[in-house]
Amino acid sequence: MAKGSVKRIASANESAIKTLRLGTFVPTLVSLVLRVLFRRSSLPPSKGALALYVLTFFPAFFLSNYLVKIGSPRRDPTTGTLISYGEDLNQPGVTEWCFDILYITWACQVGSGAFGEWFWWLYMIIPLYAVYKLWSSVISPMFFGRSDAGSQPDAPVEPSLSKRQEKLRKREERGDPRVKSRTVKQQS
Structure with missing residues (x-):
């Protein structure tokens, strides 16, 4: 059972790594194609648009490489057997947040190519979510x-x-009588 789980995690990590590697450059190409097709007047992009792209590309590139590094399964070079499946890239927490940042960055890159530079305002979701998590936790x-919403502190809690x-x-x-005899047996 454990080997099946390890193989499943390794397979999921390999497909996620393929997505990460494609995601590094495909959104940039799609953004350029959309800019040429729908927004020729915005060619060449303004200095502000290029600055936004560079400021968001490097963190996304760093996060992508980080996820590839921790999630890459290691195999024996001679036999090809799985040595280590790497960290599970589907786990919640920091790994999940890294993927969220990457997806938002890619969406902003493609959206700015199709709709305009105002689409970069979507990137504000990241710091707003960070402030929310910091505040709430x-x-x-x-x-x-x-404070637990809806519960009163003095009310007894019924176990489910x-x-x-x-x-x-x-x-x-x-x-x-079957139940009473059981309770008597448990008490003694």
């Missing part, structure tokens, strides 16, 4: 304490029961 609990436990509870309420 660090600042707000530190200064205002954790499984279907089997619920069925046993109902039998016990009916006075089923």
Whole structure:
């Protein structure tokens, strides 16, 4: 079972790495083609547009190379057997955020080629999300304490029961002798 899981992760990582390698240059080419087809008046791009592109290309290039490095499966050169599957690129957390930044960068590159430089405002999602996560997980609990929406602090919390436990509870309420004998056995 474990070997199947390792092979599945390695296969998923290899396909993600192919996407990352294509994503490094394809959005740039698509942006240029869209700019030529739909926005010839914007050729050559302004200095501001080039600066935005360069400022976003290098972090995306760095993140892409980082994900390729940590996710590349290692194989034995002679036999081709899998030595290490690399880090799971489908895991939540930092890896997921790296992919989100890459996807937003690629969308902004293509969108600016098709619709104009105003499309780069979409890139503001990244710092806004970072501020939201910082506020909700660090600042707000530190200064205002954790507040669970909809629950009252003094109300007793009912533990959720499984279907089997619920069925046993109902039998016990009916006075089923099988349940009472079980509870007696468990107590002794």
